[in-house]
Amino acid sequence: MALDDPPILAHVDQELARELGIPASPLWSKPPREALEAPVEAHLTLTRRCNLACTHCYQESSPLAGGTDLTLWEWLPRLDALARAHVFHVAIGGGEALTRPDLLEIAAAARARGITPNLTTNGALVTEDFAARAATLFGQINVSIDALPPFRVFGADKATPGMRAAAMLVRAGARVGVNVVVARHNFDAIGPVVVWAAATGLVEVELLRLKPTGRARVRYLEERLTREQRERLFPLALELATRHGIPVKLDCSAAPFVACHAPDRERLEQFEVAGCIGSLSLLGIDERGMTSACSFYPGGEDDVLDLERGWERSAAYAPVREYVERAEEPCRSCAYLRTCRGGCRAVALFLTGRGDAPDPECPRVEDHRCTQP
Amino acid sequence: MSVLSVETHGSVSEDLVVGDGMGPVDLGKLRALLPGVGTAGLASAEASARPLRGKVLKLKLGFNPNSSSVGTTVVVFLWSLVASGAVLSFTAAVLAHRFRKRGTGAS
Numbered sequence: 021m022a023l024d025d026p027p028i029l030a031h032v033d034q035e036l037a038r039e040l041g042i043p044a045s046p047l048w049s050k051p052p053r054e055a056l057e058a059p060v061e062a063h064l065t066l067t068r069r070c071n072l073a074c075t076h077c078y079q080e081s082s083p084l085a086g087g088t089d090l091t092l093w094e095w096l097p098r099l100d101a102l103a104r105a106h107v108f109h110v111a112i113g114g115g116e117a118l119t120r121p122d123l124l125e126i127a128a129a130a131r132a133r134g135i136t137p138n139l140t141t142n143g144a145l146v147t148e149d150f151a152a153r154a155a156t157l158f159g160q161i162n163v164s165i166d167a168l169p170p171f172r173v174f175g176a177d178k179a180t181p182g183m184r185a186a187a188m189l190v191r192a193g194a195r196v197g198v199n200v201v202v203a204r205h206n207f208d209a210i211g212p213v214v215v216w217a218a219a220t221g222l223v224e225v226e227l228l229r230l231k232p233t234g235r236a237r238v239r240y241l242e243e244r245l246t247r248e249q250r251e252r253l254f255p256l257a258l259e260l261a262t263r264h265g266i267p268v269k270l271d272c273s274a275a276p277f278v279a280c281h282a283p284d285r286e287r288l289e290q291f292e293v294a295g296c297i298g299s300l301s302l303l304g305i306d307e308r309g310m311t312s313a314c315s316f317y318p319g320g321e322d323d324v325l326d327l328e329r330g331w332e333r334s335a336a337y338a339p340v341r342e343y344v345e346r347a348e349e350p351c352r353s354c355a356y357l358r359t360c361r362g363g364c365r366a367v368a369l370f371l372t373g374r375g376d377a378p379d380p381e382c383p384r385v386e387d388h389r390c391t392q393p
Numbered sequence: 394m395s396v397l398s399v400e401t402h403g404s405v406s407e408d409l410v411v412g413d414g415m416g417p418v419d420l421g422k423l424r425a426l427l428p429g430v431g432t433a434g435l436a437s438a439e440a441s442a443r444p445l446r447g448k449v450l451k452l453k454l455g456f457n458p459n460s461s462s463v464g465t466t467v468v469v470f471l472w473s474l475v476a477s478g479a480v481l482s483f484t485a486a487v488l489a490h491r492f493r494k495r496g497t498g499a500s
Contacts, residue, residue, distance in 0.1 A: 023487070028453070028484060028487065029453040030449050030453070031452075032449050032450060032485070036488070040488060040489060041493070111458055113459070140458050160455070160457075162459060223455070291451070
């Protein structure tokens with residue numbers, strides 16, 4: 021179940037569900053399953069068009085991209101399909117979603133269907149008027165800033181417009197966070213972003229591992245985190261959060277970098293500090309309405325209009341959804357398999373050619389490979 | 394009800410060592426990291442006549458605006474070390490308060 025205020029997504033047992041007045045469901049008598057009956061969250065790529073053309077863009081977005089975007093009217097029945105499945109949240113992105121003049125209408129349509137819209141933006145197109153309207157519409161808006169000026173990464177100055185937009189959105193009363201894609205060259209620039217975020221009144225900092233999809237494939241081997249950085253990421257996130265008093269998130273693909281510190285497994289599970297949940301409770305939807313296990317992993321040709329059938333049967337989800345039951349060593353005997361789920365499937369696919377292989381950048385996987393003949 | 398439990402965990406311990414190579418954690422600062430749930434309306438709610446049955450199994454706080462990945466607040470892991478039971482009980486109380494007030498099922 022989900023609440024917007026306070027923002028809570030909770031799994032409860034049947035006893036508490038009854039206590040809350042939720043009628044018993046036929047599903048309660050079925051054996052537990054790892055993939056939920058429907059996603060709780062969907063990631064919507066509204067367009068691949070973007071005012072920028074960052075070198076690490078996983079969508080290969082640019083001012084010239086686009087042309088296959090669904091219209092507002094084509095999105096409406098797809099939002100209906102998500103609402104029928106009781107999806108709680110949609111995370112809207114691109115490309116740059118603000119290049120669409122109908123962004124707020126699409127978000128409002130999600131709201132009208134009981135789905136909380138959230139947004140990621142580079143901030144360049146945010147105006148005072150947009151900020152005022154967005155503040156009451158979106159659950160949260162994250163602005164992408166990978167380093168503070170004058171440090172420039174990934175070929176574009178996202179920080180200057182992003183910082184301006186974040187401040188504008190905060191003033192308008194929006195709940196605002198910041199996304200930082202973490203790579204080798206900006207690893208040491210995370211700290212100043214956290215300091216700025218705390219001082220600006222943002223609600224959180226999310227650190228995202230660079231992934232080898234889209235344009236990021238080209239320079240991935242040079243830009244990916246070093247082993248030392250991967251092992252430092254989790255302690256660094258905790259240290260920065262405690263020092264500056266702002267929550268710091270790590271994205272799902274960083275789960276191996278958390279697990280390698282051997283944290284308490286029960287706590288990890290209770291607070292969903294988890295790895296890949298693609299096609300278990302998360303669904304990616306591209307600008308044509310086609311679904312995938314997550315935005316980084318190749319999808320099939322299953323239109324979200326047919327979500328009920330596709331969620332149960334799409335073959336495109338198999339390497340992600342079935343990872344735990346098919347896991348190879350060293351994942352198979354790893355105590356964190358069920359929470360980490362083998363790291364990032366997109367990284368595994370790029371580096372090994374197999375989406376169902378253990379994430380080769382997991383420190384434990386690296387150590388294991390060193391022991392193999 | 395465990396309404397105020399999240400307000401009390403700062404006094405559990407002054408020095409908590411977490412993970413390899415990390416120094417003591419300042420629990421005063423950790424308290425500041427609690428998401429802005431406040432008392433979620435519970436302060437003005439009537440006290441429950443009986444204890445709440447059932448429990449929260451898993452909890453995720455905050456929204457996920459990121460359209461590519463799913464993030465989890467690792468600091469939750471930090472304060473969960475000292476007060477995970479209290480946090481989950483608090484969440485159950487919040488849900489009970491909201492859903493009873495609403496008088497309907499899940500959102």
